[in-house]
Amino acid sequence: MTGEQIIFLITAGYTLGSGLMVVTTRNLVHAALWLVATLFGVAVTYALLNANFIAVVQIVVYIGAIAILFIFAVMLTRKDLRDNTPQMNKNWWVGALLAVLTFAGFAFLLQGWSGFSKTAAAIPSEFDAVGALGEALVSPNAYVLPFEVASVLLLAALVGAVYLAFNKK
């Protein structure tokens, strides 16, 4: 086993473990903090894949903005942060069945895939990943349309938020 594999296994275990804690812990703020831990694990996975930009953006956007807003909303809206109701409802077996079926389906689809045993080609040292990503986002031959559609969607959400919060005199 190479060092990279060991690091990946530790990261994967840590991410899954903290992901499990998010849904099982009873304290809502703790759940939000475990979510932060999970998102860190995902960022480490991106870094292991040599996607530095995505890894840093993952931390900036998900931890710096979304998780902080989660914690804010939880602290400001709930008087009692402890949930005493049962954590499962009577449909738990449907969820479990769907999870098992999804996993089995993916395992079935991927069992014949040849990519598992391949090693990734080395990235040339002069390759500018961030520049390539930026160019792909604004190039008409690549992703300019999805990028613009996402921008318009975010702008619409922004306008909607302002409209909802706007105090009509």
Place this chain on the structure above:
Amino acid sequence: MNFWNDPLKVAADWLEGIFAGWGMDAVLAHVLVAFLGVFLLIIILMVLDIFLVWVERKVVARFQDRLGPNRVGPFGLIQPFADIIKLMIKEDTTPGGADKVVYNLAPILSMASVLILWAVVPLAPVMLGVDLNVGVLFLIAAGAIGTLSIIMAGWSSNNKFATIGGFRQVAVMVSFEIPMLAMLMIPVIFSGSMNMNTIIESQNVWYFLISPLGALIFLIAAIAELGRAPFDLAEGESELVAGFNIEYSGMKFGMFFAGELLHAFTFGGFWAILFFGGYRFFGLEQVSPFLAVLILVIKAMVGYWVIMWVRYTVMRIRIDQMLAFNWKFLTPLAFVLVLVTALADALLASAPTWLYVSGMFLANVLTGWAALEIARSATHKEREQLEGAKQPAEVSH
């Protein structure tokens, strides 16, 4: 390649040679040497941090016309060590009803969010932790961890003042992250890279001269991010006693305190790197890496001094003033400045250096002047609405 030209690499090779001589695996030796390097950097930073306590206290004393610490050792230099002993032997209290794990984790994260920044600081052309191609964004990512540590400290203390302080600090940090992120785009536009080392290498003219307004907005956002006056609402002594760190005692409080000082020095360093040429100073950095480190430290100290100068001169503003200032003035101005800079950069792309620099400078001055004029007329209108009845009486006499 000798020691005086590339000290880190020579030292690392030498150590790896010794470890290999003991029969250690080459990869393991490499990892071990990297760990030792990180350890060494952290030790140097922590020792510097002890020294910064003295610097901060001496400088604030000068600003307030006092002498500052002058009893323990020459010029009071041993004072920080006396402070550390005091912090160490203080009782380590945990308030009843506190969330123990979160409570104890917060000071560690606070310190770590500052130390982690030094991973991307190029101390000299050949002395840097990681040559990250997204170094500029890394700054914001580390800030996110700092924000998290403060909200954790505020919430887990089980104290209403701490919680209010935490909320305020997070409101400041989340708001001022936006102009800061926009201002980080300005060196990126000029250098065409998000790598800290490339940004320094491409500063043949300091970016402060090309974009003075950008440097100023970055400084304001940095001061807000640090939670220093005039943005120190989180600690507002007169309202919140001590803010988010109210329940912390001994070395746990010391971690927040030391983290804040080192953070201020670090942002002084980033200000120097992004807008004042980092380790470059008229070619002196080529002479020796040690000289380059000295230049960067001096520039960072000057930046730190400016931050202290602002802190001890300006008074605290209210939270509504802070939010209005950020969202109604600084954020729009930052975005307009990025647009103007990008447009001027495209227009002046083929111009000679003197024309490029003066054109950019002019564009910055005009943007700043227009923003101030708009803000002035808006406040005038607002004031007229509030004092509408009084205005004619003053004109008549």
